[in-house]
Amino acid sequence: MILLQVVVSGLLMGAVYALFSSGLTLIWGMMNVVNFAHGDFVMLAMYVAFFAYTLFHLGPAIFIPAAAALLFVLGVVVYMALVRHIARGPMLAQILGTFGLALVLRYAAFWAFSANFVSLPDTLVGGTFDLGGLRIEASRLLGGVLALVITIGLHLVLTRTMLGSRLLAVAEDRSAAMLMGIRPDRMQALAWGVGAAAAGVAGALIALFFYISPTVGESLTLIAFVVVCLGGFGSVPGALIAGLTIGVIQALSAYLLGAVYQDAVVYALFLLVLWVRPQGLMGSAA
C-alpha cells in the first residue's frame, strides 16, 4: 500500500515535470538550442505565485494564468534579446548565453528574495482525499491533473492546429518554411514564449505544494534535460511519458534509499541512457 502511495505521488509530481519539460523540448526541437535557464524560469513562476498570494491575496485561479503570461513575455524577450543572436554562433557561446542567464536569474532572486525557503500556506488548496486507504493531498492532485491536461493540450495545439503546423514546419526545415510564407523568426519567438509559459504554469502549480527557494531551479533544469533526453528531443508525448517515469523513479528512490539520493538516481539513469543511446530512449537517430 505504501508503495502504491509512493507511486501515485511520483506520478503527480511527474506530470508537473512533464509540463515544464514539454516547454524545453519545444524550444529544443524548434531550433536545437538548449535553455540552461529553464529550471530558473520555473523558479521565477513559483515566486510569482508566492507574491501574488502574499502581497495581493490572489488565488490559484488568478496566479496560474498570470505566471503563464509573465513567463511568456520573458521567453519572448529572452529570445529576441539573446537567443536569436547566439543560436548560430559557436557552441561555447550558445552554452554560456543561457547559462549566464540562469546565473543572473538565480542570484538576482537570491539577492531580492533572500535564500530562505518559503511556501504557500497548506490551506490554499486544502484537504486530503482518501481513496480506499490511498491518501492524496488536494494540492498535489490539482497540480498533477492540471499539468497533465495542459501538457496534452499543448500536444494537441502542436499537432492539430494551423499554428502548430507552422511551428513544426519551422522546426523541420527553416528555409522550406520560409518559402511557404512562414516567418521563422516569429515562430521561434513564439516557441520560446510558449516554452517559458509552460515552465510558468508548472512553477505556479509546484508552488501549491512545494517549498520555494532561489536555487530550486538548478535541479529542475537538470530534471528537464533528463526528461527531454529520455523522451526524445522535440517530442511532447515523449516528454509526458518520460516525465511521469522520472517522477515515479524519483519517488521510489527517495522512499527506498532516502531523499538525499533521489536526484542522484535520476542523474545516474540519465548518464546510462546517454551512454547507451545518445539520441535518447524514444528519439530517432537524427
Add this chain to the structure above:
Amino acid sequence: MTRRIGIAILCGFVLIAGWPLLTEDVFLQRIGALVLLAAISASAWNLIGGYAGQVSLGHAAYFGTGAYAALVVYDQLGWPPIAGAPVGVVVSLALAAIVGTPTFRLRGHYFTMATIAEAELIRILASNWALLGAAVGLMGPAVPRGIADLSFISPLPYYYLFLAVLVMLLWLTWMMQRSRMGFYLAAIRGGDRAARSLGVPVLRYKLYALLLSAGFTSLAGTLYAVMVGFIDPDSGLGILLSVKMVIIAALGGAGTLFGPLVGAIILIPLEQLTNDVFGGSGTGITFIVYGAIIVLIARFQPGGMAEIWRHVIARAARRRAA
C-alpha cells in the same frame, strides 16, 4: 609592431613574476595568489574545453577530487596535505577515463549536460560520504607541524608555488599546441565528423586532452586545499566552480594560450571588489556579475578578449600599411 608587442608581453611577465614584491599589502599579494590559482584551473579546463572544443561544465569533479585527496590523506593518515596531490591526480585520471570514454560519443550540448550530471552525481555522493566529512567537510592541520604542511601566513610562498605550476602547465600547453596533438584537437574542435574523415583518431585524442586537463584541475584543487585548509561539498565540488573555470577561460579567450590567465587577471580582482563592496550578500552579487559577463560575451564577443586583441593588432597593421 611585433617588437612592440614582444616588449609588452615581456613587461607582462616581469610584472607577474615580481607582483608580490611590488606591494607590501598582504591583501593584494593574496589576490595575486588567487589569480594564479584560478588561471591554473581555467588553463587546465582550456585544454579540453578550449583547444578540443568540448565544453565541460563538470570540471568541479576533478578539482574536488584533488582538494579532498589533500585533506583525506591528512585526516586519515596524518600526511601533509600536499602528499594528496598524486593521489588526487591518479583518482582524477581514473575518473576521467571511466566517465570520459562513453561521454565523448556525445556532441555539443549533450556532452555539456552529461558533464553537469556527472559532477552533480559526485557532489551528492560526497555530501553523504563520512570519509569525506559528508556535508560538513574536512579541515587541514590547524597548526603547521612542519614545513611540509605548506601552511604559511604570508601569501608569498603560495604565489610562487602557483606560478611554478602555471608556468609548467602553460609550457606543456604550448608544446601541445605546436605538436601533432595540437592540430588534431583543432580539427576536432571544427567538428567530429570532419576530423574523423581527415584520419584523426577523435576519441583517443579527446581522451588525451581530458586526461591532461583533469590531472591539472585536480592539482589546482590540491593547491587550493593546501592554501585554504578547508573543503566542503560546495567549495570543492559545486557547479559554480566549473562555471568559474569556463567563464575565466571564455573571457580571456578559450583555446588560446594566455586567454585563461588574462581572464583570471580581470575576473578574480573584480570578484574581490564586488565581495568588498556588497559585503555579506556579496557571493550572490558576484554571481549576478558573472552571469551578466558571460551573457555579454556570448552575445557580443564569443571569442573573448583574445578576439578584441586580434582586432587591435589587425587595425594597427592596416594603419601601418596605409
